[in-house]
Amino acid sequence: MPILEIDHLQKSYGETHILHDINISIDEGDFLVLVGPSGCGKSTLLNCIAGLEPITGGTIRIGGRDVTGVSPKDRDIAMVFQSYALYPTMSVARNITFGMQVRGVDKATQDRKLAEVSRQLQIEQLLQRKPGQLSGGQRQRVAMGRALVRDPKLFLFDEPLSNLDAKLRVSMRTEIKKLHQDLNASIVYVTHDQIEAMTLATKIVVMKGGVIQQIGSPAEIYNRPANMFVADFMGSPAMNLIPARVRAEDGQTRIEIDRDGDAPLVITDPVSRNLPAEIVLGVRPEDIHEATGNAHLPGTAQDAGGDVMIEIVEPAGADTFAVTHLGGKPVTARLRAETEVRPRQKFPLAFDLSKVSYFSPQDGQRLN
Amino acid sequence: MTSNTTLLRWGLYGILILFALFYLLPLFVMLTTSLKSLEEIRTGSLLALPRAITFQPWLEAWSTACAGTQCEGLRPFFWNSVLMAVPAVMISTVVGALNGYVFAQWRFPGANLFFAAILFGCFIPFQVVLMPMARMLGLMGLAGTIPGLIFVHVIYGIGFTTLFFRNYYVTIPQELVRAAKVDGAGFFRIFWSIFLPISLPIITVSVIWQFTQIWNDFLFGVSFSGPGSQPVTVALNNIVNSTTGVKAYNVDMAAAIIAALPTLLVYVVAGKYFIRGLTAGSVKG
Incomplete structure (x- = not known):
């Protein structure tokens, strides 16, 4: 039985439609990440799941129970907010037990759960402090503690790491992932950070303008983006989107890409068929290699490419990024650090054709 | 230098x-x-x-000076003012706090219009409401009584207290209310457990403002009080005006100071919170 089912959910403020026909279903133990640029409706959707925002149409079921009109406290959920929303005048201990107090849980149980959760999150020494005396990371832990004592069917996280500095964010990310594994908790998590989405999720929902663009596992979203928006949004550096022309020759698909100051680059795709005349070729930076001529690189069976003029070289330690211009667009290749590549010189590059995506330039949808 | x-x-x-x-x-x-x-x-x-x-003038002003035909000094009127001001300040502050809490954190359709109307109430001149208010008090059977005066001052003060509390609470992130809702707390529980404990500065502002206004008010006092319910400001006026023969300047001065003393005291005790409360929230928008 799915732990959360969202069925044809609509949300509008008067004439303004915020969410269009949202359908999502996740199983127990799933870690669902809602990701998208700001204003895409992901936080609104989370608030709808929490019951903090009324919905205009559709149904929401949590643990098989229809909770569409049910108030937040009766949905069996717990939520962690972006600003942590700790009660400023209460001690950490009271912050964590407040919900139990309101629900009339007896004192012994409150104390036991408080002890359990504070040990788990290593905040035992902070219990008597006020939120104002805590660091950002500590507040984050308290906010999670408040959710954990609830032991709910579903955890909701609203950009919980966005107020932390970069280093702390990475370590808290790992902790959240560990927590998810230890508790086998079901989680819905909102973020605008695609790396957070990739690392945490078992399932990702990419949203834009209140519409779901794609639902899938991190690998599906990364390797087979449903459209150009998803391709561009997920991954850093972003997927290269190169305008290209297609023609059939000798029963094979030839793809022509304009090169600066040279004849067009022609590559042969032995697999793809029935592509339209104009396409956008999507290829991730790590799927562009140095063309070596022999087939010892992974995936080189379908490698195809040629010499291109390198414009900029950015060594980044583990990798070296080389930027060239193809089809009128800058194209980034992620090369091995030791690659001998110089700016303003020609360099042989090859695309791993088993990993490329083709998109329609008209509607941006995936073609292969 | x-x-x-x-x-x-x-x-x-x-x-x-x-x-x-x-x-x-x-x-x-x-x-x-x-x-x-x-x-x-x-x-x-x-x-x-x-x-x-x-100290003779002070004693006279307090217990024997004549206000009209009644020669008991300011004392009975002073207590009238206390009986009027204390409940009126408390009620208007509590109502203002609840109003402000609703306007800031529980937005409802038409809230802006309602708030604008309440704000407008702050700017209505006293004279305009005298006649309708007299009629209202008469209909309610409160004319010439201390409860009547309390009612008038509460009504007139709610505009200001609502404004104070609304502007204070609007700086508190909405996520706090949402978190409390998820925790299962309701309207009053959230107010009591989360908002009231952080409200000391603005409560002080509201109390000082309301107490000063109500204690110093003369127009409502002279218009809506009866013989037994006149506040100290009206009595002070009567004492100064009802001289027989020699004008007792020393008694008048003592009476004026006595009448002004409570507002002075409130400010001295709570003044530092007053400034803090007035500027609270102005830093973070």
Whole structure:
């Protein structure tokens, strides 16, 4: 039985439609990440799941129970907010037990759960402090503690790491992932950070303008983006989107890409068929290699490419990024650090054709 | 520091001291006059310190001075004012806090219009409401009573107290209410457990403001009170105006100081919170 089912959910403020026909279903133990640029409706959707925002149409079921009109406290959920929303005048201990107090849980149980959760999150020494005396990371832990004592069917996280500095964010990310594994908790998590989405999720929902663009596992979203928006949004550096022309020759698909100051680059795709005349070729930076001529690189069976003029070289330690211009667009290749590549010189590059995506330039949808 | 800036600094202090003296002079005259005998007032200078200090005028002002035909001093009227001001301040502050809480955190359709209407209430001149209010009090059977005065002051004060609390609570992130809702707390529980404990500065502002307004009010007091319910401001006016023969300046001054003392006291006790409360929320929008 799915732990959360969202069925044809609509949300509008008067004439303004915020969410269009949202359908999502996740199983127990799933870690669902809602990701998208700001204003895409992901936080609104989370608030709808929490019951903090009324919905205009559709149904929401949590643990098989229809909770569409049910108030937040009766949905069996717990939520962690972006600003942590700790009660400023209460001690950490009271912050964590407040919900139990309101629900009339007896004192012994409150104390036991408080002890359990504070040990788990290593905040035992902070219990008597006020939120104002805590660091950002500590507040984050308290906010999670408040959710954990609830032991709910579903955890909701609203950009919980966005107020932390970069280093702390990475370590808290790992902790959240560990927590998810230890508790086998079901989680819905909102973020605008695609790396957070990739690392945490078992399932990702990419949203834009209140519409779901794609639902899938991190690998599906990364390797087979449903459209150009998803391709561009997920991954850093972003997927290269190169305008290209297609023609059939000798029963094979030839793809022509304009090169600066040279004849067009022609590559042969032995697999793809029935592509339209104009396409956008999507290829991730790590799927562009140095063309070596022999087939010892992974995936080189379908490698195809040629010499291109390198414009900029950015060594980044583990990798070296080389930027060239193809089809009128800058194209980034992620090369091995030791690659001998110089700016303003020609360099042989090859695309791993088993990993490329083709998109329609008209509607941006995936073609292969 | 150059000698030039030092000079400027002293000039600045000089001007400030001058203004302070200017404002303190009336208080000085009142205080010294109230401690002089009538004989000394007639013969001495206005600004001179009393030669022989007497507390007789204070005693008279408190318990025997005549306000009209009633010669019991300010005492009964002082208590009228206390009985009027304390409940009126408390009720208007509590109602204002709840109103502000709703306007800031529980937005409802038309909330802006409602808030604008309440704000407008702050700017209605007293004179405009005199007649309708008299009629209302008559219909409610509260005309000429202390509860009637409490009612008038509560109604008139709610606009201000709502404004204070709304502006204070609007700086508190909405996520706090949402978190409490998820925790299962309701409207009053959230107010009581989360909002009230952080409200001390703004409660102080509201109390000082309301107490000063209500205690010092004369127009409502003179319009809506009966013989047994006149507040101290009305009585002060009557004492000063009902002289027989010689004008007892020392008693008048003592009575005026007595009438002003409570508002002064409130400000001295809670003044530092007043400034803090007024500026609270102005830093973070």
